[in-house]
Amino acid sequence: xxxxxxxxxxxxxxxxxxxxxxxxxxxxxxxxxxxxxxxxxxxxxxxxxxxxxxxxxxxxxxxxxxxxxxxxxxxxxxxxxxxxxxxxxxxxxxxxxxxxxxxxxxxxxxxxxxxxxxxxxxxxxxxxxxxxxxxxxxxxxxxxxxxxxxxxxxxxxxxxxxxxxxxxxxxxxxxxxxxxxxxxxxxxxxxxxxxxxxxxxxxxxxxxxxxxxx
Ligand code: AMP
Numbered sequence: 582x583x584x585x586x587x588x589x590x591x592x593x594x595x596x597x598x599x600x601x602x603x604x605x606x607x608x609x610x611x612x613x614x615x616x617x618x619x620x621x622x623x624x625x626x627x628x629x630x631x632x633x634x635x636x637x638x639x640x641x642x643x644x645x646x647x648x649x650x651x652x653x654x655x656x657x658x659x660x661x662x663x664x665x666x667x668x669x670x671x672x673x674x675x676x677x678x679x680x681x682x683x684x685x686x687x688x689x690x691x692x693x694x695x696x697x698x699x700x701x702x703x704x705x706x707x708x709x710x711x712x713x714x715x716x717x718x719x720x721x722x723x724x725x726x727x728x729x730x731x732x733x734x735x736x737x738x739x740x741x742x743x744x745x746x747x748x749x750x751x752x753x754x755x756x757x758x759x760x761x762x763x764x765x766x767x768x769x770x771x772x773x774x775x776x777x778x779x780x781x782x783x784x785x786x787x788x789x790x791x792x793x794x795x
Contacts, residue, residue: 585664588694590752591704598665608657612667615648637751670759691767694778705749709738
């Protein structure tokens with residue numbers, strides 16, 4: 582199964598892709614994670630990407646397409662994959678179509694995680710990662726026991742550097758102007774499935790599984 586998750590920053594793509602990966606044994610391919618890895622490793626590519634990421638802008642198509650081509654060529658994608666955060670504009674979607682077309686493995690579905698704007702803001706400003714376990718948490722929505730557990734185990738609740746209010750506003754604007762047109766792009770190609778992505782993680786996951794199996 583070859584699918585991609587579409588949605589604004591904070592729609593829950595990363596959380597849901599991780600759960601789907603665990604359920605279906607498909608690799609989650611997140612260009613955001615791959616880019617953060619390159620930044621942390623201090624590679625030339627990471628140094629080029631960092632300024633755009635810090636500002637909430639898109640990293641150049643050239644860089645992103647380079648890393649995605651490399652990642653899709655790895656063996657674990659043979660039975661499918663879940664793309665998370667890619668494509669983010671029409672040029673990237675066209676490039677993806679070409680890459681998958683070359684190997685005769687077209688995309689099965691683009692699933693839009695639909696979330697109201699006010700909830701996106703709370704999800705993004707409250708988002709934290711436990712330094713100990715890597716678990717994604719939210720100071721507004723996670724059960725207090727889960728937040729406490731991270732601290733009790735010697736972890737810290739880390740905030741992504743691009744989750745500050747200024748950068749968040751820019752990322753949402755970039756989504757609206759550059760990524761949202763992909764909804765029409767995939768609708769026209771009969772690949773679009775839309776799910777309500779508000780509410781509990783488990784409830785959204787159930788809706789996602791129904792959409793995947795549709
Ligand atoms: P994410 O973790 O998906 O929110 O991505 C974090 C940041 O990485 C974005 O704000 C962009 O700067 C960059 N990024 C991730 N995916 C892409 C992409 N497909 N195209 C361009 N930039 C991207």
